[in-house]
Amino acid sequence: MKLSFYGACQTVTGSNYLLETNKIKLLIDCGLFQGSKAIKAMNYNEFGYRPEEIDYLLLTHAHIDHSGRIPLLYKKGFTGSVLCTKATKGLCEIMLPDSAHIQESNAEYKNRKRKRAGEALLEPLYTMDDAVSCLNSFQGVQYNTVIELSDEIKVRYRDAGHILGSACIEVWVTENDKTTKIIFSGDLGKKNTPIIKDPFQFEETDFLIMESTYGNKFHEFHENSTEKMFYEIEQTLKNKGTVIIPSFAVGRTQEMIYAFNKIESIKEKWNAIKKVPVYVDSPLAISATEVFKQNMDSFDDEAKKYILEGDNPLEFDNLIYTRTTDESKEINFNDSSKIIISSSGMCDAGRIKHHLKHNLWKENNTVLFVGYQAEGTLGRLLVDGAKQVKIFGETIDVRAKIVMIDGFSGHGDRTDLDQFIESFKKKPEKIFLVHGEIDQINGFSQRIDEKFKIQTIIPELGQEFSIGSENQLNKVVGTEGKIRINHDARITLMNYASKLKDKMHDMSEIVSYDIINKLDDDSIKKIISQYKKIDNEVDDLVKILERTSNE
Ligand SMILES: [Zn+2]
Known part of the structure; x- marks a missing residue:
């Protein structure tokens, strides 16, 4: 074989x-x-x-x-x-x-x-x-x-x-x-x-x-992650803020719904969370949740126990599913505190971008990441601490608190x-x-x-x-x-591209006033001319790549 x-x-x-x-x-x-x-x-x-x-x-x-x-x-x-x-x-x-x-x-x-x-x-x-x-x-x-x-x-x-x-x-x-x-x-x-x-x-x-x-x-322990997540949400709600959770539509979103359902039965904790609406704003996530509900026979024992006790583990009182675009837009019509779970999980597409545009600039809000953020995505920029981001061509100040919770992998x-x-x-x-x-x-x-x-x-x-x-x-x-x-060949090219990026980054870190002050004028001129040469070559390469990308 x-x-x-x-x-x-x-x-x-x-x-x-x-x-x-x-x-x-x-x-x-x-x-x-x-x-x-x-x-x-x-x-x-x-x-x-x-x-x-x-x-x-x-x-x-x-x-x-x-x-x-x-x-x-x-x-x-x-x-x-x-x-x-x-x-x-x-x-x-x-x-x-x-x-x-x-x-x-x-x-x-x-x-x-x-x-x-x-x-x-x-x-x-x-x-x-x-x-x-x-x-x-x-x-x-x-x-x-x-x-x-x-x-x-x-x-x-x-x-x-x-x-x-x-x-x-x-x-x-x-x-x-x-x-x-x-x-x-x-x-x-x-x-x-x-x-x-x-x-x-x-x-x-x-x-x-x-x-x-x-x-x-x-990974971090899962129990710690859920505690941490609810702590951050509770704090934000106490400050009258809104919590945005970018989440993958299939799997992670249902895991979130399940976690929110679970705290309903905890009397002494998370009382602020229980009072606000939790929106699941993603048609794909809503359809996926339906598939979960049709396949409860493959749930684990804990989830099955909820079902046997008459509690659907993917439903709770304050949960609101918004399927249509109008329903989605309405979420941001008022300033009252809420929790919005939306996709895509890395914020590079989908309705989450609208919610970020409406909420990132307010300092009492929180954006809570519960999944991996790949390089080059809007989610990664936020996790890395960007002070401003562009969403739909508009510059948005990042004043909301950005929190990354590990352990939900x-x-x-x-x-x-x-x-x-x-x-x-x-x-x-x-x-x-x-x-x-x-x-x-x-x-x-x-x-x-x-x-x-x-x-x-x-x-x-x-x-x-x-x-x-x-x-x-x-x-x-x-x-x-x-x-x-x-x-x-394609993989080699990609590796070179990312290696070069790291080297450029290292180079800009090294060039500090400290070093520049130690160099004489001639050496500085030489380095500048080398920089120019690299700059021109990079420009040529970018032109070739852009031409292909626009094809
Ligand atoms: Zn997979």
């Missing part, structure tokens, strides 16, 4: 792996590349295989970096079935059309410019039609049930504890009377994540393909990932480390080597491995070389 890696290699997005025998071809996940422009451009690359030849797509969970290229796969000729849990299917039914809408709007925006310039029009990556049609090929499967796909292949979905419906997938491949087991971890959550069940503890496998997002990092940290490996009684022969930035993967790889004495492999994009009858592993050289070079 062969195992190839077409995404989430030394990066966290674009998950896509191919497992094939002579008779059957399985894909595991087919996610969108997300992040910088260069990374996003990879979505337009050809797949590293023929979509029409794929028999099954095994989907670990609904997040777009795992599912977001399925409509494209379908558009390019895939006719097989997508197997995923019932909840993942439900979430994909709202998330893939939402993603298509974004693809269409992006193309439309660029085409407006292109039309004016008399240039050829762009096609969106995929359309709403593609997204809706591909959903017909989704089949819901049960957790913990072995499914026979052919006489060679069996699969089983187990809880991954990451988001509702998330799964680790066990695959058994039987070739020449020999069975090999491979586990694809998908994204792994941590124990005691609210609402959803803990990750399953596996006991044996031959190979493990494992995520490494926080392979080398510790949907991913396990290094302790959780270590425990996942520790639970195996028969340790995997080899672990492929995917879905992580290289510093996290390297640290994790080293620890696995020292602690568990298991060999790790850090696959590169487009790399292909053959697994022999004795489970020996061979790297297959070259057939996908073209794709690899293509991807490698």
Whole structure:
């Protein structure tokens, strides 16, 4: 059998792996590349295989970096079935059309410019039609049930504890009377994540393909995070302020609603919070909450206890869902204290931008971040302490208090990932480390080597491995070389861009009055001329990049 890696290699997005025998071809996940422009451009690359030849797509969970290229796969000729849990299917039914809408709007925006310039029009990556049609090929499967796909292949979905419906997938491949087991971890959550069940503890496998997002990092304890969050909210409300919580629509928002519901029954604390309205202002989050409500059977014991006691854990008295644009606008019509949970979680799109525009400039308000903020997003600027930001072309003073609460991650940290490996009684022969930035993967790889004495492999994009009858592993050289070079060059360019940014930053830190005073006039002139040279070269490069970006 062969195992190839077409995404989430030394990066966290674009998950896509191919497992094939002579008779059957399985894909595991087919996610969108997300992040910088260069990374996003990879979505337009050809797949590293023929979509029409794929028999099954095994989907670990609904997040777009795992599912977001399925409509494209379908558009390019895939006719097989997508197997995923019932909840993942439900979430994909709202998330893939939402993603298509974004693809269409992006193309439309660029085409407006292109039309004016008399240039050829762009096609969106995929359309709403593609997204809706591909959903017909989704089949819901049960957790913990072995499914026979052919006489060679069996699969089983187990809880991954990451988001509702998330799964680790066990695959058994039987070739020449020999069975090999491979586990694809998908994204792994941590124990005691609210609402959803803990990750399953596996006991044996031959190979493990494992995520490494926080392979080398510790999280803060969740209990501390929730306390801290409510403390900050309570203080703001006492000062008659409003609290804005930018939150990912799927998963984090429901976790927030669940936490607010939970404090209803605490008599002696958080009384200010219980008196104000809590708005959930995101159509996607509202639809996702509906999917949660339809899948209460996969909730954990604590959440089920609330349901048995007659308390819907995703509803409470002061909770208001606002779906229409008018309802959303009305939230900011009055100055009374409130809590607004809205998306996108990183503030780079969606209704959250309107709420920030209306509330950032007032000093008794608080913006509370409960999720990761990627570089280059409005959320990151605020977390990094920007004094002013631009929203819809308008300069807004940042006078509100900005608070970042760690510990709400949907991913396990290094302790959780270590425990996942520790639970195996028969340790995997080899672990492929995917879905992580290289510093996290390297640290994790080293620890696995020292602690568990298991060999790790850090696959590169487009790399292909053959697994022999004795489970020996061979790297297959070259057939996908073209794709690899293509991807490698893009990643190298991105690394250079970020390295250069760091160096420039360091340079500006070094140049202080202290140093300048020590230099004579001649040396200063020389340095200035070197600066000019760099400046010109950077200008040339920016021109090339801008020309491409405007295309
Ligand atoms: Zn995920």
